[in-house]
Amino acid sequence: MAVTAIASHTKSFVQKLLQANPFWIQSCYFFSLSMAGFLLLKILPLRDATSKPTNVDLFFMSVSANTVSSMDAMEMEMFSNYQLVVLTLLMVTGGEVFVSLLGLHFAKIKSQMKDSSPDVSGMELATLSENHADLRHQKPNRMPPDMTVLDMKSSSRKHLFFVVLGYLIVLHVVGFLLILVYLRLVPDAGAVLHRKGINASMFSIFTTVSTFANCGFVLTNENMVVFRTCSGLLLIVIVQALVGNTMYASSLRAVIWLLKKLTKRQEYDYLLNNYGEMGYDHLLPGPHAFDHILTECYTAMVDNGLSKEMLL
Structure with missing residues (x-):
């Protein structure tokens, strides 16, 4: 009881x-x-x-x-x-990715509670024909014969949650390892931390999290200025900043596309073709994701050109 x-x-x-x-x-x-x-x-x-x-x-x-x-x-x-x-x-x-992951999780719970409610199930069946009409405006999906549109949508939302979770974990682990290995292999970078009494492992995980979340905190008082000659470290940080922030939406779609090719799961095909139904703002259509990449590359080149002109 x-x-x-x-x-x-x-x-x-x-x-x-x-x-x-x-x-x-x-x-x-x-x-x-x-x-x-x-x-x-x-x-x-x-x-x-x-x-x-x-x-x-x-x-x-x-x-x-x-x-x-x-x-x-x-x-x-x-x-x-x-x-x-x-x-x-x-x-x-x-961080934006983690907060959006929580929102995705709550949306999944809300959808499950809605589907399990007897008062709502009748409304879902009544609007099923409208869902099919909406799907005709998007690319068709090859769903298994024993799976309905609602089942596919629910399963796809679960897959999206675990894709974002895996994206978050894998990139943090990879970023941490890359920075840590770089500090071990490049004496100049490691010497900065040794001189300041900063633990290399703590610096690696802190910098990875800070960069991915677009926070910008660094354990040194001078920020990244003391590493201005460590181009490898700066490149690692740049990539972390892009995949965790401005390029996140495009990177997420690329990951889903890759998983679709590797696993042949219909849920990933559904996510790519019916992105609007997931209620996840970071899941963009293909053309928009590609345009986003071009825009960011163009902006980076313009900023780099302006910086060089100011130095001259």
């Missing part, structure tokens, strides 16, 4: 949460994480015990990390490794 009551209350809470205004949900999400981050930063010891930052400074750093705004009120070399772990988690949970 107790388990049933808990399950019932949990389901009721989730239903109310899904019906709430997204603005208030996100506001509570970011405020709660920022407050938790502030408390942890205050409790955990600083690297320099003589430093006495104010509560406003610590709260500002917590909010800045969670909202990936890259504004700091303290020198990064003041924080201990434990505090850096807190800032890293704040950047992960505040």
Whole structure:
């Protein structure tokens, strides 16, 4: 009885949460994480015990990390490794890809609850013909004979969730390993961290997360200026910034296309052809994704040209 009551209350809470205004949900999400981050930063010891930052400074750093705004009120070399772990988690949970993943997860739960509701199932069957009419405006999908449109849509949404989750994890792991290996192989880069007493592993994961989330925090007080001669490290950081931010939508579509070719799963074909039904803003149609790549490349070349002219 107790388990049933808990399950019932949990389901009721989730239903109310899904019906709430997204603005208030996100506001509570970011405020709660920022407050938790502030408390942890205050409790955990600083690297320099003589430093006495104010509560406003610590709260500002917590909010800045969670909202990936890259504004700091303290020198990064003041924080201990434990505090850096807190800032890293704040950047992960505040990054665009992670937040969109949470939205995708809630959309999946909402869809499952909607499909399981007896009051809604009749409406779904009544509008099934309208769904087929809408699909005729998009590319056809070869669905298995035992799978309906609703089943394919639900399965495709699940696949999209795990694709985004895998994208997030794999790129963070790869970025961390690339930076760590570079620091080991290039003495000049490793010497900078050794001179400042910064752990190479912590620097690698922190820089990867910060760059992917478009936060811009670096563990050195001079930011990336001290690595201006380390072109390999800068290239790694550039790629991380692109695939985690401006090129994310195009990269995501490329990953789904590759998975479709490798696995032959119909869900990936459905995602590519019926992107609008997923309710995921980062899933773009093919032409838009390609145009996005061209626009970013053109913008990068123009910025590079302007920078050279200013130096001359």
